[in-house]
Amino acid sequence: MDLGLQQKVAIVTGGSEGIGRATARALALAGARVVICARRPDVLAKAMHDLSAETGTEVLAMPVDVREPADVMRLVDGVVARLGRIDVLVNNAGTSAAGAFESLTDDAWQDDLDLKLFAALRLVRIAIPHMRKAGGGSIVNLLNIGARQPAAGSMPSTISRAAGLALTKALSKELAPDQIRVNAVLIGLVKSAQHDKKRNPSLDRDRFYADMARQRQVPLGRVGEAEEAADLITFLASARAAFITGTAINFDGGASAVP
Template sequence: MDLGLQHKVAIVTGGSEGIGRATARALALAGARVVICARRADVLAKAMHDLSAETGTEVLAMPVDVREPADVMRLVDGVIARLGRIDVLVNNAGTSAAAAFESLTDDAWQDDLDLKLFAALRLIRLAIPHMRKVGGGSIVNLLNIGARQPAAGSMPSTVSRAAGLALTKALSKELAPDQIRVNAVLIGLVKSAQHDKKRNPTLDRDRYYADMARQRGVPLGRVGEAEEAADLIAFLSSARAAFITGAAINFDGGASAVP
């Protein structure tokens, strides 16, 4: 299927590993010119090299801490200086932070909001004028299913993600006249470096994820793959999804009780 992404320019935050890296790969294979960013320069450089080799197209990388407004501005200015336009923005940067409410300090709340909410809104604000210049664009915000169904001990992430969901819904209406589409993907259990780090090295990886799916009650009986999430994100970013905006799609194997 031709996604209509040839020569489009896409920014993927948190693009050095996991879903971000898989999304960058999917977009590049579809013909987009992709810029990835992340904090760890060494991991980012390896991802850039490997992705360029895997896709046969140049993938660019910029070390950026999206929590820092100056870094966000430098990212957007750098993309425009190098590639001249922005068509797709995938706000993927974020980590899982979950604790009991009374244990959370103001600093913990602020750090999570800076990473998962303010980074996205600052990037969107800077990208909008460039998307208008090319007649529209696509923004995909990566959230999690806790945005709709928060559990005890799930803060601050679920609060930040719920705010991201509201941002998605409101912006989809506000930016529709400019043909800028805004959608969200709500992630459930997906294989990732964060999960891998928690695995006992003596336990087989496949067994580890199979046990996790069973314990969490995933109806499809397994944990999702980053590449599967990337396919959905690439579709939402593309001309094939030209009539989809304001959607928040669960990517969770049926685990969420809230559609």
């Protein structure tokens, strides 16, 4: 299926591992020119090299801390200088941070908001003029199912993600006249390096994830794959989703009680 992504320029934040890396791969295989960014230069360089080899197309990389306004500006300016345009922005940067409300300091709140909310705000704001110039574009914000269904002990992440959900809906209305679509994917349990770090080395990885799915009561009975999430994100970014904006899709195997 032709997704209409040939020669489109896509930025994927948090693109060196997990869902971000898988999304960069899927976009590149669909014909997009992809730029990934992340904080760790060594991991990023390896991802760039491996993705270029896997997809047979050049994937570019820029070491960037999206919490830093100057880095965000440098990223967008660098992409436009090298590739001439921006068509797709995938806001994927972020890590899980969860604790009881009374245990959270002002610094913890600020760090989480800087990474998960303000980084996306700044990137979108700077990318919009380039998307307008290109005749439209697609923004996909990666959130989690806690944005709709926050649990006890889930802050600050669920609060940051809920703000990202509101941002998605508001931007979709505001940017629709410019043919810039804005959607979100709400992630549930997906295999990742973050989860892998919690696994006892003596426990088989497949067993580890099977146990996790059972404990979290995932209706489909398993943990999602990063590549499956990437397929959804790539579709939302593509011309095949040209009439989809302002939506937030749960990617959780049916786990969320809120559709």
